[in-house]
Amino acid sequence: MTNRLAWIATLVTGLFMMAQYFIKTEATNAIYTTLLDYYQIIFAVSMIVGGIGLLKQHSLKVQRSSQQRGYSLITITAILFMVIVAVISGTGATSPYQWAFNNLQAPMQATTFSLLAFFVASAAYRGFRVKSAPAFVLALAAIIVLVGKSGFGEMISQQLPAIAGWVLNNPSTAAKRGILIGVGIGSVATALRVILGIERSYR
């Protein structure tokens, strides 16, 4: 019964959202904006549920004294610290919450992201080895774009940035467009499966 109700709610909401795109009246607009409000409320609540789930999972890891116990303790402490300081002193520009964000979270994330440069270089060293004709085309395209789009590109040749632009705007964009069309058709098919009750991940 619960499953059937969930499917009916999905069907009605899905069909309404599809129809209101084409039918614009005051009544459909009012329902549409109310649904958008609920969409945001449900998302905000799901973030709380996610936070609680994360705390629960890491608490279990601490209790079970697994090898990752220390990491779990740091995670729990960090979550609780940020929540508590935000509740006590707000999230304003001069609050401890903002200080922690600017001086702890942002640099830590930037550091992790910066490591990518090293991994990309290491992967390029191993991955761009020319062992076949397709590998040669891949390496050649990479070299043209890498040099052409760098600050030295136009110093080497005025034509190099234009050639790099051609590679990006033609073969690369054509491949990307093909992927996007495939994703679009896939999304429509999935949406129809959910609306028609064929796909019921909520069961």
Added chain:
Amino acid sequence: MSRLLSTFSARHLVFLVVLLAATIPLLLNIRLTHTASDETKHFYANIDSLPSGSVVLMSFDFEASAFAEIKPLAEAVLRHCFRQNLRVIGLSLFAEGTALGEQTLSRIAREKGKVYGTDYLYLGFRPQCTSAILAIGESLPKEFPTDYFGAATATMPVLSGVTNYDQIATVISITDGGMPTYWVDYAVTRYHARLQTVLTATMVTSFYPYISSGQIQSLIAGLKGAAEYELLLNESGGGGRGLLAQSVSQIAILAIILAGNMVGYLDRRRKWQ
């Protein structure tokens, strides 16, 4: 040599080369001479052509991890907007971009002597980007009755006459991810909003199809884009400072690719023998 490069220490050598290529140019006070690409000129012309007082909705949709690359781009575009006396309305659809967006917007606004509530406004974060983008299409004042600081937006001069995308001259999504796709799907397709994007260099190829289809009017990307924009603005900033470091790193990676191929060739030749 071949044995040395293909063993564990080769990885460390690669890391060392990248470290030196990225850091040494930052210590040198050298500016690369370069010209602006058509891509950057197009973005610049779009902003430049907006009449004074036009409204720009600037969405700071990035994570803290990409801030080093995004910051010079965001600052250059904001400087241009304020120089053109455009009204800038900031918001964020990414929780992490909220504070960074506010800091960047406020700093450049102060630098240009702009008044909060009259020349610019920061609306803060809205969860669930899809519904937020759609809701702005119905009514921006209803979606954001208060700003980031909790003040009522209804009486602010900056929002005077602004109801939805029809009164917004352009939307600029500053992002390190796929957020412009949502702006295209929900703001451009449904409400015919005019969209421009500011991206990290790695994301740029994902959005070229939208440029050729006209759904995104123009884009600028990466430190090179920032340096080019600063050149057009005739102002110095983080883009120009970082361009040499980025370019030297790119050439270092090219050298690493060539070294990798040389090592591979020598290894193969040794096996044949």
